[in-house]
Amino acid sequence: MSSGSPLSPHAALPRRRWERALTGGLIRAAARLRHGLRAALAHAAGPEAAEASRLLASLDQAADGLVLIGRDGRIVHASRRVPELLPTAAGLLAPGTPVERFALAAGLAPEAQETEVADPGGVWVRITRKPTADGGSVLTVSDITAQKRREAALERTNARLDAALNNMSQGLCLYDSEHRLLIANRRFYEIYRLDPAVVRPGITFPELLARSIAAGNHNPTVAKTLIAERLGFVARRESGISFQDLADGRVIAISHEPIPGGHWVVTYQDITERRRAEAQITYLARHDALTGLANRLQLRERVDQALAQRAAGARVALLSLDLDGFRAVNEAVGQPAGDQVLRQVAERLLACARDGDTVARLGGDEFAVVQVGIDKSEAASALARRLLAALAKPFVVDGQAVELGASIGVALAPEDGASHDQLLHHAQLALDQCRRERRGAIRFFTPEMDAAVQRRRTLESDLRQAIERGELQAVYQPILELASGRVSGFEALLRWRHPSRGMVSPVEFIPVAEEMGLIVPIGAWMLRRACTDAMTWPDGVRVAVNVSAIQFRDPNLVATVATALADSGLPASRLEIEITESLLLEDEAATGALLHRLRGLGVRIAMDDFGTGYSSLGYLRSFPFDKIKIDQSLIRDLDSKPDSRAIVRAIIGLGRSLGMRTTAEGVEARTVLDILRTEGCAEAQGYLFSRPCVAERVPDVLRRLTQQRVPANAAAA
Structure with missing residues (x-):
């Protein structure tokens, strides 16, 4: 065939196009050369043989594999690409082979359009078969492996995206520029209780709202207003968050975000429980x-x-x-x-x-x-x-x-x-x-109440400074043994000499010290001071120190007492710790244990203010006190009230039977002293013998009382 043959114009066409254009002619030429095609091509001369040779060469250059099939269903020719794509059928591509044998060997189902090649695996081909004008057909084998891989990758990406969307805690909808739904996740359908089969992608936003209203999420009377408000918001292309109250009482937070191309995305979150929690927190706050x-x-x-x-x-x-x-x-x-x-x-x-x-x-x-x-x-x-x-x-x-x-x-x-x-x-x-x-x-x-508070605050401030400035002092009141008239000991009493107010009554400042928590350091100071002063007295003269209930709560009380004794050198037997009956009411077991620990140091224990309303034989049985001190409220009226004398007689008798000494407090009259001696009281203290005095005057008091013994006509000193 000359260069001016009809083949020449096709050379300028794209490769795929001219390949398809030549397919019909190629089949006809190949059919004429079926028996002995290669030999005929090798020896034949003339334009037709040359044209067929050029057509077959062009067929072998095609990207797809091509199998030419005659009208009898037998292979006429297979291009070079076919055995490369279907290696399992390479031996069945010779001209004259029935196409069914080839398809069976290649593992191609008759209806298959796309299939994965068994060997090697991972290669995908697409098979298409088209008839030709002369009754034959062309089987095209295309390599679609890269396309399949892209599709698989896209499918995996879509699956991950679907999983992510459907596992969000918020509902999500994506709309296009015409307000048509593109994507909606599972949580959105759950929040609004919508059927995914009814509310499908492609539905418009107004139609979706209508479905939501029909589902009972909104009051139908506000449907138009609701749609208009939402579409107006969308039209403004604004980002924002709004809150929607549903008909069943739930509250939905709606976040709107415009995206390029006129699209917009909305997320929905059910915040009902959070709102309830916030309301509860607000309620509890008030x-x-x-x-x-x-x-x-x-x-x-x-x-x-x-x-x-x-x-x-x-x-x-x-x-x-x-x-x-x-x-x-x-x-x-x-x-x-x-x-x-x-x-x-x-x-x-x-x-x-x-x-x-x-x-x-x-x-x-x-x-x-x-x-x-x-x-x-x-x-x-x-x-x-x-x-x-x-x-x-x-x-x-x-x-x-x-x-x-x-x-x-x-x-x-x-x-x-x-x-x-x-x-x-x-x-x-x-x-x-x-x-x-x-x-x-x-x-x-009344204004006076406020003034009293101001005085109390001043007292508190002054009391703190009193400790720092050394304004507190210990005074001592003698205790006499009635049988012998000798001084058996002194009770240490706390006093405060204020620089401007003078002597401040313990009744006024000790309760304040207890409320302020100052009584513990003050009590520790008092113990040290009393033990140190007692070391200057004659042997056998004891010192008694009151310990309050608050001091008993101090875990360091026993150590404080031991330190005071050690630092002063005073024998423990000369120290007497006085406690009130009311202390036992707070925690009898704990108080008893602490008293036993104090007794273990060797100190004496006295029950002070006995008979003031809390007296109980059980307390005396729970701990073996060394002494019972009869409260002065019973002693003052001893000579005028028979019932007081009866009570005092009973207490003295009780002490005698339990082996505990009795001491009468507040003795001011000789007649009272005579009664106490008659009733067998062991000791007494009061103004009849001496007022409390500073440590420097104790030797004088001792000297005077030793000379007088139990005075018959004593006057207050």
């Missing part, structure tokens, strides 16, 4: 968890609000209240039962208050009531009386009757303060006055 009453924070808010809204001439009352005896009840019936009592207290307080008033729990057994819109203090008094009457009735807990009372302090605005802090402080000062004077009472604040 309410008492046990009773549900207002707490200190809400009380402040209500007082401030009442003061701000107070009309001219009107008053606001703040009543501060605590329960009398609640601690004992709590210890007797247990804390759970005590909590039940507090809840019942709250109910009764609320029943007494009016609408607009506020009842609060401040903590423990302390409560407060804010009374608004009153014009006279009598209204506050009336409310306080109602409260006391309500709380005086027995409380029933687990079938057990519990009786309590209450004390109330009242402050009024504007005269007692113009702020929450002032009113509450003044109401509590009035309550403190009740506690000191008489439980179960009502007290209104």
